[in-house]
Amino acid sequence: MNIDFLHALDDIEKEKGISKETLLEALETALFSAYKKDYGTKENVRVDIKDKSGEVKVYTSLEVVEEADNENVEISLKEAKEIDPKYEIGDIVEREITPANFGRIATQTAKQVVMQRIREAERDVIYEEYKQKEGELITGTIQRFHRNNIFIDLGKIEALLPPSEQMPGESYEMGSRVKLYVVEVNADNKGPRILVSRTHPGLLKRLFEVEVPEIFDGIVEIMSVAREAGSRSKIAVLSAEANVDPVGACVGPKGMRVQAIVDQLNGEKIDIIEWSEEPAVLVANALNPAEVLEVIVDEEEKVAEVIVPDFQLSLAIGKAGQNARLAAKLTGWKVDIKNQTQYDQEKAAQTEKIEDPVSFDRDEDQVELSDINIEEAIIEENQDKEPEV
Template identity: 70%
Template sequence: MNVEFIQALDDIEKDKGISKEVLIDAIETALVSAYKKDFGSKDNVRIDISTDAGEVKVYSRKEVVEEVENENTQISLKEADKIDGKYKIGDIVEIEVTPGNFGRIAAQTAKQVVMQRIREAERDVIFDQFKEKEDELITGTIQRFHNDNILIDMGKTEALLPPSEQIAGEKYEIGKRIKLYVVEVSSTSKGPRILVSRTHPGLLKRLFEIEVPEIFQGLVEIKAVAREAGQRSKMAVASKDKQVDPVGACVGPKGMRVQAVVEQLNREKIDIVKWDESPEVFVANALNPAEVIDVKINKSDKIAEVVVPDFQLSLAIGKEGQNARLAAKLTGWKVDIKKESEIVKSPAKTKEIEKSAQELEKSLDEFEESSEMENEDLESKQEELEVQAEETEETKPEKELE
């Protein structure tokens, strides 16, 4: 190595942010391995690199002992005295053993180490950059296909879009720019592994955050998202300002905002519903566009029993149960949908009606009995009054004579 190489390390430190001391330590470690490999040495050696002149020297380190058992790591006190009389038992003696052609080996090794460290530093920078973008939206260009995987060009690195994260039926063409949701960023020996998705519910959420200013400003909050990618999604929103309609804000004038998101998701249908603290109201809203008559909540079993008009049953359930399934995902409640006529004709309802009729009939009987008793009491009192009247008439002439 030479002075120019040392100066190059200074430039690398400035441009790449890799410490010069760290690079020199790494070069010295690599040179120890290179020396032992190329010269078959088993000695305990130390490499010294002069940062001024760029010179590289190899020193064999040996411990001073009374009796040598291992010539590779030990030296006798007598031999140590020949080098310098100051050494004592237990001291370390360093003897220069630099080979004549070691400069060439040192230069090649140093270059390899520096290049490796630069690559590692760049990987670390990319990893840190994309690690911050986990759960965020990014835009990339479709670069190539590998088996069923799609590799996305992100500039300095590639992102992986596996089959499980691709929208079924969506066309992916090389050179096409698409928006993606960053699911996970992990570090590997070959660099950062960036896993992206087109099916994640978070993608829908982030797209609405871009299209709807009220969400960005914090006036409207996305409470929950349920998605069957490429087919249909449901999103529950709430407003922090009573004057702002959360659903209307997300739909936008003439549906422009929601339509912009639909275009980004391969024409996926999106239902936007109003979130509510009441589970009964929220479940009813989640089944939109179906009309709901009644909702009863079973908290212990986490079941919402929903009653809909007969003609709305198929709409509430949806094609292959999709509407009900998405409503369940959105609300977190298991949704049990029944039509109105089933509730009326059900055995439980019939028993309830019969029980009510029996109670009503019993009440009427009690009322009639009470009325009859009151009538008998009235008749008895009337008879007593008539008797008293007759007695009064009979005694009246006598009183007049007196």
């Protein structure tokens, strides 16, 4: 190796972000292994690369003893004194043992090591970059399909969009750009593995952060999200300022903000409701667009009994129970919906049951009140009669 090689390492450091010291350390380690392999020595060797000239030297470490029995690891005190009079027994002496043709080996090894370290470093850099993006929104280009899996080109690396994370009914075309939610980033021998999603509730949340400045600035906060991807979603928002309507901010002028998100989610319907710390109010809001007459909450069981007008029952429940299901997910409460007629009938039945007189069945241990009255009447009648002579 020569000075030009060191200049090349400087260029790699600038372009790839891999420090020159890291490359030299890796190269010294590789040359150490190459020396051991080619020369089969058991000596304690050390490879040193001069950082100014690029010259490669191999040194062996020898312990100073009175008389050397093993020249591979020991040196006599007399020989050590010839090198430097200061050496004493127990000191370590380094002696250069660089082979004549080691420069050729070093050159070949250097190329392999540097290329390998570049690949590893690039993988590490990409991993760290995307690990920080877990839970964030990214944009990629659909690159290829394989067994229902979609591979997304992110520029430096591919991401995987598996079938479970694809929106039902959404078509994906080669070369089209798509917004995705980064679910997780893992590292393996082949490089970072990035899992992305189009169905994750976090995708909806991040899209609102992009489209609604009040959310990005922290004035409006997203408190909860419930989503059935490709069909319908609900989002609960809260304003930190009294003069800012959180629902209106998310909807935007003429519905432009929410419509932009709907378009990016292939027409998925989105209900935006205002968050409340009062469970009854929150549950009533969550059942939007249905009208709610009353909400009776059971704090212990965390169950909310909801009464709606008769004509609103199907709207409150939703198709296949979707509206009620999303409301339960959004609020964290179990939601039991009843129409006004059903609720009134149940209430009347309970009242009727309470007002009914208590009755007893005839058996060996019980006697009806009517039997007791008859018996008493007979005794009274006999007492009133005069005795016959």
